[in-house]
Amino acid sequence: MADWALVIGINSYHRLRSLKYAERDGTLVRDFFANEAKFEQIFYYSDHSPEFIAPDGSSQHTQPTYANLLSFLVDFFEEPQLEPGDNFWFFFSGHGIRHQNRDYLMPSDVNPRAVEITAISINYITERLRRCGADNIVLLLDACRNEESKSGLGIGMETHQGVITISSCAPSEVSYEIQEIEQGAFTYALLESLRIQGEGNCATVERLYKRLRYRVTEINDYYGKPRQTPYAIAEPASKYHLILLPGQAxxxxxxxxxxxxxDAELEGNFQLAEQLWTRVLALSPADPKALKALRRIWVKLEQTAKPPLSESIPELGNKSRTITPPRYSEEVPQSPLPQGILNLQSFKFDVVTV
Incomplete structure (x- = not known):
């Protein structure tokens, strides 16, 4: 079971109110993933993150602009890098907005008057992340609601198939930075929760979410901030039981x-059942139930993949003719790239182990 992450922290905005501690939040999350959780690969974009060298020898900037972030999402996720049983984590600390019924994250050079072409929709981000090959995508969004939003709503209302999304506050609330601790309340509580050992740990999505809901409220109350309630959506709902920290399970x-x-197998959802049993096997390699179940599911999947048999349909005159139902090849539609991407220079990445 491998864990990779993309971490983004943005303080400085060209056309929006700059934040104080979002970049520090990103740095602390990156450090936790690398040094304590021992993630295999972390990509970090912030106001002052270092460049990396592309295969062609050119230096690639990691400042969190629209062009830099889109280039990464397009080039890196073109081919699967991970496999079922793996996790890909996405952490964002910065401004977010709900615009025309869609959730957007705001790069450092966003223009609030042209959100559709200068911000990045969460729907597009999840569509790209799902291409990485991992069957579990975790979004951790500490996004302050942009003050330009006329609807009064922040991000966090969208559901994304196969994705766990934990937002720092409910859509009608605001995410706060706390001067005394020099962090956002959500990220402070997130790192505190992930570090809990033994009884009461937050190894599963469900336990992490439950603790964040009351702990963030406690922090804001203590420091005199308005109520802030983290908000989570998992699709399918069984992902609430997924184990995020195997060592604490x-x-x-x-x-x-x-x-x-x-349950997934009994309901005929063989693909979900396969994913869940694969995770059981990753945590318990000799689990006999998982081994038997996976063999059984593979047989069922192979049977459902076989083409339908020919049918004989009677005709007038007591004759019969054979009709073979046509075989359709279903192609997965490619989602359109956000405007402006056509002018980006594409490149591939060397994988650097942290």
């Missing part, structure tokens, strides 16, 4: 995961 966590896998 209990036997009960594994048992719950097995139950979800069995």
């Amino acid at each position: 209990t036997e009960q966590d594994l048992a719950t995961l097995r139950e979800d896998a069995q």
Whole structure:
């Protein structure tokens, strides 16, 4: 089970109110992923993050502009890099907005009067992240609601298939920075929760979410800030039981995961069942139930993939003719790139292990 992450922290905005601690939040999350959670690969974009060298020898900037972020999303996620059982984490600290019924994250050079072509929709981000090959995508969004929003709503209302999204506040609330701790309340509580050892740890999505909901409220109350309630959406709902920190998982966590896998198989959702049993096997490599279930599911998947048999349909005059139902090849539509991407220079990345 591998864990990769894309971390973004933005303080300085050209046309919006700059933030104080978003870049520091991003740095602290990156450091936790690298040094404590031991992630295999982390990509970091911030106001002062260092450049990296592309295969052609050119230096690539990691400042969180529209062009730099879109180039990464387009080039890096063109081919799968991970596999089922792996996790890809996406952390963002900066401005966000809900615009024309879509959620957007704001790069440093966003123009609030041209959101559609200078901000990046979360829908597009998740569509690209799903191409990485991992079957679990985790979005952690500490996004302050942009003051230009006329609707009064922040991000966090969208559902994304196969994705766990935890937003720093409810769509009608604001995400706050706390001067005394020099962090956003959400990111402070997030790192605190992920570090809990033993009983009461936050190894699963469900436990992490429950703790964030009351802990962020406590922090804001203590420092005199208005109410802020983290908001989560997991699709499908069984992802609430997924184990994020294997080293902290209990036997009960594994048992719950097995139950979800069995339920998915009984309901005929063989692809979800395969994903869940694969995760059980990654956590418990000799698990006999997982091994037997995966063999059984592979047989069922192979059977459902076979073409339909020919049917004989009677005709007038007691004759019969054979009709073979046509075989359709379903192509996955390519999502259109946001405007402005056609002029970007494309490049590929060397994978650097942290």
